[in-house]
Amino acid sequence: MDTIDWSNLSFGYMKTDYNVRSYYRDGKWGEPQLETSEYINLHMAATCLHYGQEVFEGLKAFKGRDGKIRIFRVRDNALRMQSSARGILMAEPPVELFEEMVLTAVKKNRRFVPPYESGASLYIRPLLIGTSAQVGVKPAKEYLLLVFVTPVGPYFKEGFKPTPMVILREYDRAAPLGTGRYKVGGNYAASLAADEKAHKMGYSAVLYLDAKEKKYIDECGPANFFGIKNNSYITPESTSILPSITNKSLMQLAKDMGMKVEQRRVPVEELATFEEAGACGTAAVISPISRIDDLAEKKTYVFCEDDKPGPVCEKLYHKLRAIQYGDDPDPYGWITVLD
Ligand code: PLP
Ligand code: COI
Helix, strand or coil, X not given: XXXXXXXXXXXXXXXXXXXXXXXXXXXXXXXXXXXXXXXXXXXXXXHHHHXXXXXXXXXXEEECCCCCEEEECHHHHHHHHHHHHXXXXXXXXXXXXXXXXXHHHXXXXXXXXXXXXXXXXXXXXXXXXXCCECCCCCCCCCEEEEEEXXXXXXXXXXXXXXXXXXXXXXXXCCCCXXXXXXXXXXXXXXXXHHHHHHHHCCCCEEXXXXXXXXXXXXXXXXEEEEEEECCEEEEXXXXXXXXXXXXXXXXXXXXXXCCEEEEECCXXXXXXXXXXXXXXXXXXXXXEEEEEEECCCCEEEECCCCCCCXXXXXXXXXXXXXXXXXXXXXCCCCEEECC
């Protein structure tokens, strides 16, 4: 434990002391249980294994300068898990149960919350799976909600440094009326081949276009997209992207900074007009985009130099982090402080 190099954590898995589980059986959620095992005993015909009945969440806890632990927007994650569960006909965990399990998972693993100075955080991963046996394509009758945590550093290994992204028109991630708006595992399976290809070519992520017309920007593999121009924060509206809680927070912070906020369809060509661009999410925080290559169209859009994020990305990033770590006040009630 003493050997954790907090300042050099990657976005990876590390075993912690406990996870928390609740089972849904006979139409009811059971009392949350503490577990030390990292394994699940699962029926081989469980619906999560065959028909993708799996949804998850991602949120973070931060240790402040004052030593207190703060969890960011846990209620929003609970509500989004409910929406995802409804989307693929799974039992919806009550908000209070989700919140209680997240808080317990963090409290019981407090020694894994990275110190303030490291700039790292504790990633919280709630997972909901269909567990009962089914061979016909039907929803399960039983579910498991599990929350584990793991200390993490930046998702993109460069941290808050601009990276290049790529449009690969030969791949889609989610259909317009499909599951892109839910946080289901299948969306990530659908992104693996394109992501791998992008990484091999030296890009940090794929920027997906709308699958139907290939005209509008959807989102990056693990994060929403935003562009900045003329004092406006512009981010795509689409039925096939995940409603990012980080993006929602940045829209509020941009407004507070006197910027105009536009959530609307964003045509690919508009990339040429942005002064800055970024990817945002719990794991990604803000990852400034240095350039976007649209390979099939042989077009390149440049936003900044490789080592210098734009001023608006920089300002938004520091403001968000200041609220998360408790350096700045929390005017919107986004933070739950652990006792
Ligand atoms: N889009 C996708 C596909 C994601 O996986 C994530 C991560 O959760 C996001 C966007 C960002 O969402 P949030 O800010 O709620 O983490
Ligand atoms: C998150 O930001 O929480 C994500 O889920 C992104 C990725 C790790 C899947």
